[in-house]
Amino acid sequence: MRSLTKLPPEREAALSGLYAAATGAARRRTLAGFALVAVLAVLAGLVAEVRPLTFAENIGKFTAYLAQILPPVGLDHPVADLRAWYWGLPGWLALLSETLLMAYLGTLLGGIAGFVLSFVASANLVRSRLLRLLTKRGLEVCRTVPDIVFALIFVIAFGLGPMVGVLAIAIHTTGALGKLFSEVVENIDMRPVEGLSAAGATWVQTVRFAVLPQVLSNFASYGLLRFEINVRGAAVLGFVGAGGIGQEFLGAIRNFYYADVSAILVLIILTVFCIDLATEQLRHRLIGPEDPR
Incomplete structure (x- = not known):
């Protein structure tokens, strides 16, 4: 050595x-x-x-409120207490299903619109700079304005109801997924695109046979992630009259129905947990789990 x-x-x-x-x-x-x-x-x-001092002085009010909304379930009569706590379960489940359907339909419509516009906004597929600029700015408007603002506007125009939530979610989802999808498209391997273009394929045929096979799994993954986000957003949209469980939740808060607040809150959290787990499994099946390093 x-x-x-x-x-x-x-x-x-x-x-x-x-x-x-x-x-x-x-x-x-x-x-x-x-x-x-x-x-x-x-x-x-x-x-x-x-103001940290104000936060420290008033933190007791927050913890006191949490203590007030604790479920009235004791050890003596747990079944009876649980029934009393979830006295409105059938109605709450109906409203929760309405919220889920709002999120699903809004995600579906916004996903379709974002899917179409993402190819137009991609610099490697569209040569017209003006067309790309207009499409990207339109997507920015859709995702910059909060969905709750869209819901407020639609409530004034169309009145109360779940349709308002569907429209608000669809527009915001169009902007969010359109941007994500276009970034995926702009990072594809261009050799299949160039080969089909040289063979005389149309723009639509090139997208169908050269682009989609490369991006479809990522599109599905982003769509599922957006659905998770929209479920939570749909619950909040009920605060402005867009229907669903959020409207009932806001009424319980305003009327100081503490037990109802905790019951509805737990119901929403459990629903989101289940959706997160289900969509996570679907994403892993579509794109596969990450390789361990």
């Missing part, structure tokens, strides 16, 4: 100086980055009127 050759003292000192300078510069950049983040956090807190 060869022994390491020792550098001359002057060469070793020069390299040590260069290393110390490089590490010192990196350390200063890191500290400057942390300092910048801290300053921005303080400024954001001041602008947002974040």
